[in-house]
Amino acid sequence: MQGKNPRRIQLFSGLLCFFALFMAACGSQASTPTAGKAADDQQVFRYPMEGKQDFGTLDPALVQDATDSYAIQAIFTGLVQFDDKGNVKDQLAASHSVSSDGLTYTFKLKPNAKFSDGSAITASDVAYSINRALDPATKSPVVSYLSLLKDSDKIASGDVKTLIGDSIIVTDPGTIKLVISQPAAYFLQTLTYPSSYVVEKKLIEKYGTSWTDHLQEGGTAGPFKVQSYSHSTGLILVPDSNYYGGKPQLKRLEMPFSGDVDTTYKAYQSKQYDYATVPAASLPQAKTRPDFVRTPALVIRYISMNYLAKPFNNIKIRQALALAIKKSLITDNVLHGAVDPTNRLVPAGMYGASSSVNGPTGLATVDGDANKAKELLTEGLKEEGLTSMPDFTFTYYTGSATIKKVVDAVMSQWQAVLGITPKTNAIDFDALVNAQNATIGNSSLQVWIGGWQADYPDPQDWLSIFFGKGQSYNDNNYGQNQSATATAQQAVQADLKKADVEQNATKRAQLYNTAEQKLINDVAWIPLYQSASVVLVNPKLKGYTVDALGITDPEDWQNIYMTK
Template sequence: MEPGKKPVLFLMTCLCLLTMLLAACGGGSSGPSSTKASDDKQTLRYPVVGDPDINTFDPALVQDTDSNFPIQAVFTGLVTLDANLQVKPQLAESYQQSDGGLTWTFKLKPNLTFSNGDKLTSEDVVYSINRTIDPATKSSVSGYLQLVKGYKDLSGGKVKTLIGTSLLAPDPQTVVIKISQPAAYFLQTLSYPTSYVVNKKLVEKYGAQWTDHVEEGGGAGPWKVEKYTHNKGLELVRNDAYYGAKPQMKRLSVIFYKDQDSMYRAFQAQQLDFTPVPSTNLEQERSTPGFKETPILTIRYIAMNYLVKPFDNIKIRQAFALAINKDLIVQSAMKNAFTPSNHVIPKGMPGYDENLTGPLGTGTQGDANKAKQVLAEGLKEAGYASVSALPPITLTFYPRNQNFKDALTAIAQMWQTTLGIKVNIDVVTRPKLLDLTTATKNNGSLQMWQAGWNADYPDPQDWLTLFFDKGQDYNQFNYGQNKMQDTSAQLDVQKKLEQADQEQDATKRMQLYNEAEQQAINDVGWLPLWQEKVQYLVRTNVQNLSLNSQQLIPPDDWSKIYITQ
């Protein structure tokens, strides 16, 4: 103790410390105190992957979870998904359908504004949707809006706009959207940021760089931008003009990190209030106050470009799939943090098929003998005398953390051991991988890569049609868009998906999706690896912070989160 302190004071100090420790232990994740901290302490430091920056801050362009987090905080649309992934009105006060489900009319909430006070009307809504579809915006994810009547005409450059035809603003409070076919999932598609409202004034003033000036009033969500520093982070402050339940916190600091390992180290150094837990540290952190685990609708998979040899042969693709023991990979490299899977549609989603198998009826442990057999058959069909005659093969991926890198390295070793095929590893940044995969559509610029998908909305269409139907933004591996022996079977899958998208009988619809999914897995359209959970730590003085199965916080749920003393 410090010189000059009296023993009685030391004893009192010890008793106070003991009381605080007991309160912290007994309170668990609810924190050491139930007393709300003062307004100047209401700051949450939250990390996302920005390597070196987030991929985009434009709702029309977003295609990754880390960019989506700040976008969801700042921008909103007609509807959103709540914590249970149910559609909930957002800018809209109400909506109704007519004309056999082909016309949707939305009534906006009164007195809506952007964060700078500019009025937000129906014209802003139709402008934003039209902007995403407009080819000048160069959105690689405009397909979320493909149900809008005339989508192909605008995206293909045949017409200049859909405003006034299928996107209507008859008065400042009314939005009318006409769609091309009845679809059970239409409202869900509007919950994705491609339909979120942006401030036309900013876009026209600054062009492609408008998100660098979004602090001037770009969004209408619960948070507004105070400062955006590229390669560092976003400083968000409470939007007191927000029409919904306002955040109790004053500030949200969204900080960019290279990967999850660096987030975890920053949390340990008291620099963050939230962090994902790397698999390596999972067991030691499970008993830590503030630890949470949420099953999420995320599948990690490997994609093979159907236009690039040797993956233009189905049996060679199947050999690569069967050579992987997913059970062993998840147990060893991923420390049992996730669940091995052969699925496209994850467990917990409508349409999940418990009876689905891997290619040739296999389980998640693979089958080394079958892998060798179909490889020999595939080599013969494709005209390769042996594996030594194969072209060089490269697996490209972004390592979210060290365990992730270990898992992909172990998979490459299984291919070497079982098939005798050396696969080179190419590690790239997140933005680089997104650019590369976008560029693979209809060409052979990328051979094989690791990717992941997290549910945008709870419908099989978001998983199957968006990836395997012809012309879809995410059909980057060119399924059905090739000239292989088995292309006709792929085209049959696409027809089945289009039929399922329009089917009004829910039972029959799910059956069609199940059949299409099994065939896509047999074709190795995807090579699924595992379904994920998110394990994370939250500071014990942060109350009510929980992620939903999209790894997001719904707009109005920010009002429940606050900092205690």
């Protein structure tokens, strides 16, 4: 989740074990407290909110940004969650079972579960929370994570007012059943996303849309609770004594708004924070530090073009822009090897990632083809009745000097190879997320830089939700346009739908691989690079895991502490 998102395969048995091994190899490992633990007044973890002036939201039903999601996962929980090795595990649920037809999931709740104000959490609270996210009145931009629930389309259209008693069934205070419309190998993964997390009805009814400004009164159910929240300075969390799981050893988790990456990095060096992302320019020096951590991340940085904004409806023009970019120049010269150039839409290192992909027109290299790019641009413009590329705007987000350098490097190559210099529009990160949401079905955005971090490590979370028919993240309008290749795009959407429900894991991966290559050929995105978490972590912080999913298992907080 670019952060969309903010922000997560159970493909069962062997595949899950493979991913667990991958995650274990990548992340620093949680440990059990030992001698040398600092006093309680020193059990403070200062985790900066880099590039944020405020949270976009603390409402689990609305969250898209990975930074927002990190905070939400510290104070809210759902039925299931990923552990730090990538396994889906019961969380608020004590256990779950699946019917023989794969359609009904039954969850037994932990009997001691309470909200942060001490009120008991029942199956009715879970039902309310999930139904609230589905309710059109909530205006959830991430409701697609719950679209597998039977009749979710009916509540979206207004044909029914609630799914409680339909596909969300409370059988007793400790048991809830969720019924899906078709078997799906990834359903439990979708429930790890915050849109299904439990929230407290009475707080929402009391304060309405401003309820997250009052979380110090209750409403949360995670290992931490809110002590204070300032829209100008940040969030201060303390352990929730009512939490049903292992209690945190940390006494305070501070999440201040810290400025851009460079500012935060300098502040870390002066001991203001306990964690910081390493700016690309500082990477050579940072690699020599004992507090340096590099973990491969399930994150793709990409450029998106709106198929409803001419002339980006033309496949040859999209291919020309893609082939004009020499990606290794960006990753080596601008990002100093912190990331890996890629032609992939699905990141390497997870289930369903293809053994190999080619760039558009079958290009095997990540470094483009300048001559082919020029040829395609000329042909595409001619097909559109144009003699030169019309003016267009490239939108990117502020708060990151690195993103600005990447955008500049891309535009420099477009100018050198194709003679194209777009206008630029620099806006706040949350504003760009909102603009992406708003561009579905129209041409309001033309070209923009984005990124996606896995909500759950499954190809469906990379392909279907962005390019599937009617998906809420299909913001470049793939298959939802009148271009000459729209029919071919719609055929790919049909293939994605088949892959989503295929129960044979090997066949399912093959279907996604074929669809991914077609999407790359069509330049659904211009993938630039696969990211890594390149950070500094205070050596006094023990038990903290930096993993490929960018999450902290709620139960890990009981093993995280500061040494003397």
